[in-house]
Amino acid sequence: MLVGWEWVALIDSDEIRTARRALGRRLAQLRRASGHTQHEFARLMQYGRSSVANTETGHQHPDRTFWSRCDTLLRSGGVLVAEYDRITELDRRLRRASAIQSTAVSGPMAPVASFSRGVPGADDHDVLWECEDSVDARRLALKSSTDDDARLAYVELEVRQAIADNERLTPAALMTRMRPLRRYVDRLMAGRQHPPQRARLYAVAAHLSGLLGALALDLGVFGLAHAYAAEAFDLAEAAQQPEVQAWTRATQSLIAFYTGDYHDALAYAQDGLRRSGTGEHRIRLTINGQARALARLGDRYGVDRAVDRAFTLLSDCPASSEVSASLALGPYCEARTAANAATAYLALGRTAGVTSHLATAIAAFDTAELAGPRALSRLDLATAHLHASDPDPEQAAMLAEEALVLTADQRFESVHQRTRQFLTTAQPFARHAALRHVADVLVDRTQVGATAQPALPSLS
Incomplete structure (x- = not known):
């Protein structure tokens, strides 16, 4: 017969085994989605194939370094190492609770009486009470959310300021400033947050990676720019926020345009528009993404439609004399809309209306310096x-x-x-x-x- 604390330990051990098997299955899913066989992935990880296979079936439990390398190779946004940390913490708490409860047992058949004492009518043999440490640990986890909110607010403010500083500071200087922040965000993503905080963290990480992609583009490092932009979209997908997804698609479209991948630029812009719906990024996706890519592909009719739609959308926005950021988190302004329209028409060799568009843009950009x-x-x-x-x-x-x-x-x-x-x-x-x-x-x-x-x- 199992005494109370032994039964609790058995239940929790089953939970840990189930969680480890689920983590292994998640690794297998991500590996297959990335197109790697077990042999290929093991070679990239510098582990044996049997180690990868056993881990995916839950029969082997590698350390945190293994899971961190998996996240890096699969570009999974830290989800594997975060789940590993959760399982490790669960295992630690189980061992601690078992040790505390076992010391309270006075004999081999004694129940967990110390945890039911003082409860009227409680049958010590039937009621399984938690130890106080478990409750305290949960309370501490809830209280830590205040610190997480402070960290998230700090990162969100830094990213918004960096997006505003883009085009005002040199790309190299801004890249130098943002790289340490990206590492800090990585550390946060390896931790545990409540679901709303987790969504905020993924969203700000998406904006940060998108900004780094645009800076890499400015510096002419095209491969890195594409990698950052793809990471930004993956993070936005994980955040499950359509407007963040639309913003990252606009950034991918920008990078594809300047690397000469005009079909990709158009595809990203159109997908961003589908995701944005009636959101704030429609103007940027239409004029900076669609119109300019269509112009490079020689679609005169498509350019006319995109430009007209962009200015119609602009007319629905509150009037403002301020120039929006190039990676605007809100709607595009009139100056940027006019400048992009001019660029599209010039690519087609058309000058009608271009001069008036550029007069609007130059005046605003000069004022904004x-x-x-x-x-x-x-x-x-x-x-x-x-x-x-x-x-x-x-x-x-x-x-x-x-x-x-x-x-x-x-x-x-x-x-x-x-x-x-x-x-x-x-x-x-x-x-x-x-x-x-x-x-x-x-x-x-x-x-x-x-x-x-x-x-x-x-x-x-």
Whole structure:
């Protein structure tokens, strides 16, 4: 016959075994979803295949390092190591409770009387009482939520401020500031929070990874930019918040656009619109994602529809003179909508209405003192001067040079690409000295190690 504390231990041991088997099954699901066989995954993990197989069936219980490496390889957002920590804590509490209860037993058949004392009519043989330590542990876990709220509020504020500082600080400086915060978020994700806090944590981690992806793009590190953006979307999916998913899709679309993957850029934008529904990110997804990608794919009708829809959506937003952030957590502003519309139309070689769009954008960006947008809108206006019926290469060169001066202390991949596109349009005017100077400045700006090729042909 089992005494009370032995029966409790048996029940809890079964719970732990069940949890370990469930954790193993979760690993197997994530491994298969990533396309790895057990052999491949074991090689990447630097473990034997039998170790992976036994872990997936719950017959082997590796340490925390194993689960942390699994999360890294499978990009699972820390879910495996978090569950490992939960099981480890459960096991620790079980051992402690068993030890405390066993010391209260006066004989081999004695019941857990010390925990039912003072309860009128209680039958010590039938009632299984918890020890006080278990209750206290639960209370402490509830109280710790106050600290979690403080940590989450801190991270959310830091990320919002960093998104606001983007385009005001150099990408390298902002990346340096955000990397330690990303490591801090990783540590939080390895812990345990209540479900609402967990959702907040995943959402802010998604915004942080998306920001890091955009900064990597600005620095020209395209592979890392894609990796961060994909991680951001995975975190947004885990958070189960459609607006966060829409925001990460917009960021993926931005990165795909500047890496020349225009079909991907369009696909991400359209998926983001489906997820956003009537949310705040529709303008950005429509004008920055759809319109510009469609323009690069040569869809004139699609661009017209996207631009019209973006300005219709803009008219439904409260009027504001402020310029929204490039990675806005809310709606896009008029200046950014106009600037993106101009970029789309110029990609199609159309200048009708472009000048008025750019006048709106340049005035707002100059007031806000945002170097990147000021440069990009000037480069678009320079391109418009070359497309005009009476081209003005001198004015175009002056605007392009202004753009490069504005971003002399900052590296923006978007500005370098837009300058190269401008110089391609300027090929018929290659003999103009001012245009030659712009080409030389761009070579000096982007040259790393080997000598870069000039953007305009040599005149010698």
